[in-house]
Amino acid sequence: MARPPRKPADPGPAETPPPGRRHRSRGGMTLSELAQIAGVSPMSASRALNAPALVSPAILAKVQAAVASTGYVANRVAGGLASRRSRLVAAVLPSLAGSVFEPMVQSLFVALAQSDYQLLLGQSGYGVQQDHRFLEALIGRRPDGLVLCGVVPSAEGARQLAAARLPVVETWDMVASPIDMVVGFSHESIARAVAEHLLRHGHRQFAFVGGDHERARRRGKAFASAIQAGGKSRNEPVSIVLETAPTPGTVRGGREALRRILARQPKTSAVFCSSDMLALGMVTEAQARGIAVPGQIAIVGFGDASFSADIRPALTTVRVDSEAIGRKAAHCIVERAEGREVANAVVDVGFSLIVRETA
Amino acid sequence: MARPPRKPADPGPAETPPPGRRHRSRGGMTLSELAQIAGVSPMSASRALNAPALVSPAILAKVQAAVASTGYVANRVAGGLASRRSRLVAAVLPSLAGSVFEPMVQSLFVALAQSDYQLLLGQSGYGVQQDHRFLEALIGRRPDGLVLCGVVPSAEGARQLAAARLPVVETWDMVASPIDMVVGFSHESIARAVAEHLLRHGHRQFAFVGGDHERARRRGKAFASAIQAGGKSRNEPVSIVLETAPTPGTVRGGREALRRILARQPKTSAVFCSSDMLALGMVTEAQARGIAVPGQIAIVGFGDASFSADIRPALTTVRVDSEAIGRKAAHCIVERAEGREVANAVVDVGFSLIVRETA
DNA sequence: CTGTTAGCGCATTCAG
DNA sequence: CTGAATGCGCTAACAG
Numbered sequence: 157m158a159r160p161p162r163k164p165a166d167p168g169p170a171e172t173p174p175p176g177r178r179h180r181s182r183g184g185m186t187l188s189e190l191a192q193i194a195g196v197s198p199m200s201a202s203r204a205l206n207a208p209a210l211v212s213p214a215i216l217a218k219v220q221a222a223v224a225s226t227g228y229v230a231n232r233v234a235g236g237l238a239s240r241r242s243r244l245v246a247a248v249l250p251s252l253a254g255s256v257f258e259p260m261v262q263s264l265f266v267a268l269a270q271s272d273y274q275l276l277l278g279q280s281g282y283g284v285q286q287d288h289r290f291l292e293a294l295i296g297r298r299p300d301g302l303v304l305c306g307v308v309p310s311a312e313g314a315r316q317l318a319a320a321r322l323p324v325v326e327t328w329d330m331v332a333s334p335i336d337m338v339v340g341f342s343h344e345s346i347a348r349a350v351a352e353h354l355l356r357h358g359h360r361q362f363a364f365v366g367g368d369h370e371r372a373r374r375r376g377k378a379f380a381s382a383i384q385a386g387g388k389s390r391n392e393p394v395s396i397v398l399e400t401a402p403t404p405g406t407v408r409g410g411r412e413a414l415r416r417i418l419a420r421q422p423k424t425s426a427v428f429c430s431s432d433m434l435a436l437g438m439v440t441e442a443q444a445r446g447i448a449v450p451g452q453i454a455i456v457g458f459g460d461a462s463f464s465a466d467i468r469p470a471l472t473t474v475r476v477d478s479e480a481i482g483r484k485a486a487h488c489i490v491e492r493a494e495g496r497e498v499a500n501a502v503v504d505v506g507f508s509l510i511v512r513e514t515a
Numbered sequence: 516m517a518r519p520p521r522k523p524a525d526p527g528p529a530e531t532p533p534p535g536r537r538h539r540s541r542g543g544m545t546l547s548e549l550a551q552i553a554g555v556s557p558m559s560a561s562r563a564l565n566a567p568a569l570v571s572p573a574i575l576a577k578v579q580a581a582v583a584s585t586g587y588v589a590n591r592v593a594g595g596l597a598s599r600r601s602r603l604v605a606a607v608l609p610s611l612a613g614s615v616f617e618p619m620v621q622s623l624f625v626a627l628a629q630s631d632y633q634l635l636l637g638q639s640g641y642g643v644q645q646d647h648r649f650l651e652a653l654i655g656r657r658p659d660g661l662v663l664c665g666v667v668p669s670a671e672g673a674r675q676l677a678a679a680r681l682p683v684v685e686t687w688d689m690v691a692s693p694i695d696m697v698v699g700f701s702h703e704s705i706a707r708a709v710a711e712h713l714l715r716h717g718h719r720q721f722a723f724v725g726g727d728h729e730r731a732r733r734r735g736k737a738f739a740s741a742i743q744a745g746g747k748s749r750n751e752p753v754s755i756v757l758e759t760a761p762t763p764g765t766v767r768g769g770r771e772a773l774r775r776i777l778a779r780q781p782k783t784s785a786v787f788c789s790s791d792m793l794a795l796g797m798v799t800e801a802q803a804r805g806i807a808v809p810g811q812i813a814i815v816g817f818g819d820a821s822f823s824a825d826i827r828p829a830l831t832t833v834r835v836d837s838e839a840i841g842r843k844a845a846h847c848i849v850e851r852a853e854g855r856e857v858a859n860a861v862v863d864v865g866f867s868l869i870v871r872e873t874a
Numbered sequence: 875c876t877g878t879t880a881g882c883g884c885a886t887t888c889a890g
Numbered sequence: 891c892t893g894a895a896t897g898c899g900c901t902a903a904c905a906g
Contacts, residue, residue, distance in 0.1 A: 184679065186883055197893050202885065212891065227678055232655040233595045234883030237898050242592060253621040254821055262612040265638060274652060277634045279624060293633060296591040297603075319586055320543065407825040433822065440826055462613055463792065466766040467799055545899055556877050561901060571875065593899030596882045 185228050194222035205230060236298070245489055246294040248278040248287075249305040250369075254404035256431055256459050257305045260327065263482030264303060271490045273300065280307045287313040295320045301489035303327060308371060309335070323492035325485045329371055330504060337492075339484045339503040341476050343375045344382075349509050350428050350456055350474065351382035355390065357515070359426035359454060362396040363417040365410070365438075366430040367403035379428055397421045401434055410437020411444075425453055426515065432457035432464045435471050439514060454515035469513035476507045544587050553581035564589060595657070604848055605653040607637040607646075608664040609728075613763035615790055615818050616664045619686065622841030623662060630849045632659065639666045646672040654679045660848035662686060667730060668694070682851035684844045688730060689863060696851075698843045698862040700835050702734045703741075708868050709787050709815055709833065710741035714749065716874070718785035718813060721755040722776040724769070724797075725789040726762035735759075738787055756780045760793055769796020770803075784812055785874065791816035791823045794830050798873060813874035828872035839864045 191201035196215050203211045204219035211219075222228065236242040245268055249257050265275050278294045280287050291313050294302065302317065306328035309317060314335055317324050324336040329343050354362065364379045366372030376398045387394030397420050401409035410429065414437070417424050429435040435457030442449045449455055449469055457464060460475035484503050491498045550560035555574050562570045563578035570578075581587065595601040604627055608616050624634050637653045639646050650672050653661065661676065665687040668676060673694055676683050683695040688702050713721065723738045725731030735757045746753030756779050760768035769788065773796070776783050788794040794816030801808045808814055808828055816823060819834035843862050850857045 187885095188883080198883095199885085199893055200891090203892085206885085210891070215892085227675065229651050229654050229675075229679070231596075231657055231883055233592050233601060233657055234898090235885070236592045237590075237596050237900085238883075238885040240885095240898070251621065252624065253617050255617075258612050258614075258617075262610065262638075265611065265636060269638075269649070269652075272652075274656070275636045277624060277636055279621075279628075290628065292588050293628075293631075295588050297633070298590055298592055316586065316588075320588070404821075407822040411825060436822065437825065444827055462763075463766040463795065466770060466796065468803055546901095547899080557899095558877060558901080559875090562876090565901085569875070574876085590899055593882090594901070596884085597899075597901040599882070599901095 184231075185226060187228075187230065190219070190222050190226065190228045193226060194218040240298075241493070242298050242300055243273050244276050244297055244299040245273050245486075245493075246276045246278055246297070246299040246302045247305060248280050248291075248294070248302065248307050250280055250307055251404065252277075252279065254406070254433070255306075256404070256461075257328070257478075259478035260482040260485075261305060263479040264305075264486050265482075267483045267486030268490070271486070273486075273490065273493075288316055291316050295322070300493035301325070303485050303489065306371065323489050325488045327481050327485050329375070330502070334502065337488045337498060337501045337503075339481050339488065339505065341505055341507050344378045346458075346474055346507050347375065347378040347382040348385075349507070351379060351386050353509060353511070354426045354428070354454065354456070354515065355383070355386040355394075357426075357454065360387070360392060360394050361421055361423050361425050362394065363399060363421065363424045363427045364396065364430075365399045365401050365413045365417070365427060365434055367405065368400045369403055372400070372403070372430055373398075375430060395421065397424070405429070405431035405434035405437075407433060407437035407440060410434035410439075411441035412437075414438045414441040426456070427453065428456045428458075430458050432459045432461035432471055432473055435473065435514070436463070436467065439467075439469065439471070450514050456515045460510055464510075465512065472512045472515035473510050474507055475510050477505050480505045543590075544585060546587075546589065549578070549581050549585065549587045552585060553577040599657075600852070601657050601659055602632050603635050603656055603658040604632050604845075604852075605635045605637055605656070605658040605661045606664060607639050607650075607653070607661065607666050609639055609666055610763065611636075611638065613765070613792070614665075615763070615820075616687070616837075618837035619841040619844075620664060622838040623664075623845050624841075626842045626845030627849070630845070632845075632849065632852075647675055650675050654681070659852040660684070662844050662848065665730065682848050684847045686840050686844050688734070689861070693861065696844075696847045696857060696860040696862075698840050698847065698864065700864055700866050703737045705817075705833055705866050706734065706737040706741040706787075707744075708866070710738060710745050712868060712870070713785045713787070713813065713815070713874065714742070714745040714753075716785075716813065719746070719751060719753050720780055720783050720785070721753065722758060722780065722783045722786045723755065723789075724758045724760050724772045724776070724786060724793055726764060727759045728762055731759070731762070731789055732757075734789060754780065756783070764788070764790035764793040764796075766792060766796035766799060769793035769798075770800035771796075773797045773800040785815070786812065787815045787817075789817050791818045791820035791830055791832055794832065794873070795822070795826065798826075798828065798830070809873050815874045819869055823869075824871065831871045831874035832869050833866055834869050835866045836864050 188198045191198040200215050201219050204216050278290050301323040304326045326338045328340045330338050330340040362383050364376045366376045380396050383396050399413045401413045435455050438455045439449050457471045457473035460473045464471040464473050488498050547557045550557040559574050560578050563575050637649050660682040663685045685697045687699045689697050689699040721742050723735045725735045739755050742755045758772045760772045794814050797814045798808050816830045816832035819832045823830040823832050847857050
């Protein structure tokens with residue numbers, strides 16, 4: 157007794173009063189059903205939902221009543237397919253855990269939500285490794301835009317992004333040759349500001365501690381250059397050691413890094429850390445060893461974490477306006493997704509050096 | 516010169532050799548195009564992509580070659596619509612910023628990715644407020660499951676979730692009457708363990724500091740009950756004050772809370788904090804005021820944050836296996852999404868009291 | 875194992 | 891302002 161094909165040309169006796177749907181189990185009500193209940197055409201219901209201004213008050217009221225009584229929730233995957241706009245934005249970050257990007261992602265999320273876009277998450281790990289795997293997964297959702305948070309795509313990844321013809325915003329450290337749009341800050345400028353501050357306070361032997369990834373190494377080099385340049389312009393001998401700590405930065409990582417630094421360059425008197433967690437570790441280790449902070453060693457953090465102002469001694473650190481980055485990145489994506497041009501494809505939100513007690 | 520309807524029955528002269536598509540600008544290549552290039556039927560191409568075992572090696576090879584040469588990325592929104600499976604899981608958390616849920620969300624993310632599911636993010640704020648707004652947005656994507664991370668849905672929200680007939684996992688504190696599945700730990704058990712530890716060490720005047728939301732208040736009450744019970748069984752007078760600090764917990768919040776506690780109950784000798792950040796604040800404030808930790812005041816944190824073992828004094832805290840929670844939640848969702856039953860709909864991952872220096 | 879047919883639930887397009 | 895027709899790109903269900 158073979159079942160007939162799905163719904164063949166079967167103008168036979170109407171066995172099922174409603175047009176005999178198949179699997180009305182998952183997915184809930186459809187727009188057509190809603191429209192039927194409201195007593196309007198599906199198209200009017202669609203408009204009442206998406207462009208209320210285009211329908212008469214009467215229809216609007218009927219549809220809204222039907223929504224209220226049924227709890228109808230539109231199927232956005234169908235809508236996305238039909239309209240070719242998913243209202244989805246993909247965000248790629250190295251890792252969720254212990255990441256310094258959270259405040260940025262948070263504000264990105266909120267700003268996007270306000271424009272009725274949702275966030276799809278991707279994680280890259282910190283490497284420039286095979287990101288094409290998960291990039292494909294994201295691209296397959298046909299997001300209306302993509303935000304890279306402190307992530308540098310591989311050449312292959314960049315190609316995929318280009319092929320997908322998506323609005324892309326790179327955030328955090330600004331990169332030299334952006335794929336599309338960039339919102340962030342200049343680590344060179346920050347390096348110079350920190351170097352200048354420290355040199356002015358008489359320090360001559362420095363250290364830098366960054367994560368164990370390419371981006372951090374570039375920051376270390378920028379800081380080293382700034383220190384060298386400052387020494388030269390002052391005609392004073394300076395020295396600097398570059399250390400690395402596991403990413404994401406931890407107190408333990410900071411403590412261990414300080415030990416290594418002091419082993420390599422015992423008279424180090426100032427350290428610039430790529431995160432406040434690392435800096436907290438440095439302070440902790442220094443205290444444990446009876447080294448005065450900032451008396452014997454000055455410590456500068458990065459990020460102005462929530463705890464930085466309130467620990468003792470309070471951390472001197474570099475603050476970047478993560479919220480602004482998230483917000484502006486969202487703006488860039490939304491504008492482009494709606495077909496408008498974005499005037500400033502490269503936005504530098506700047507930074508500020510917050511001088512507190514540790515330096 | 517009215518344009519003809521979109522593509523009406525127009526068997527006229529074939530003007531465009533390929534079947535005259537409309538807007539081949541966004542969205543990239545289609546499966547049919549891929550199939551054509553590979554020289555197979557669309558359905559074979561689909562199978563080669565999604566169920567390679569069902570096609571002959573010859574077809575598989577052809578399709579894979581075509582994918583490699585074109586960079587084809589399947590459109591999952593179309594696939595989702597057709598198959599009624601989005602391979603999307605929605606995760607709701609109070610906030611991304613400074614949240615204690617990150618390690619859990621991280622492992623949830625990874626575990627889901629391994630089963631080829633992606634994470635759609637939702638934020639609720641800590642309140643039990645109008646979550647139905649963004650719940651609708653999530654449900655509209657027709658996710659295959661939903662994970663609530665430390666979030667209690669409102670009655671309205673719970674109704675929507677029920678109506679959506681989704682697999683739902685509530686995580687973190689286990690709730691008394693779950694919507695569907697639960698993975699987490701028992702705050703009552705934790706309260707008892709901490710109370711017992713503290714009582715055994717001779718403490719009699721306690722404080723509890725939690726966030727300013729319902730869930731935290733329940734934890735505070737559980738701790739108070741455990742303390743009272745412990746005092747009664749020992750026949751010793753005990754007292755406890757309940758304080759609250761802004762969520763998410765910060766060092767500043769902890770410092771301020773300690774001040775209030777000491778103002779209310781000067782002889783407080785043991786404090787249980789609902790997060791390690793708060794505990795760090797307490798330690799900081801105590802040190803700033805010359806109060807010895809743990810000599811004069813013992814402090815117990817919660818969460819075993821990355822810094823807790825490495826600060827001085829090292830934090831005594833309660834560890835929960837966040838990774839396990841994320842992993843198991845993912846398992847629950849995936850199993851149900853694939854139509855299998857989940858044997859343990861309620862999973863307690865337990866906890867451990869990590870005794871270090873502060874208590 | 876392979877191909878054909880018929881939609882998934884919605885929005886775009888155009889004619890009223 | 892409203893509605894009917896059409897198909898977004900893919901897969902389920904069948905028949906070979």
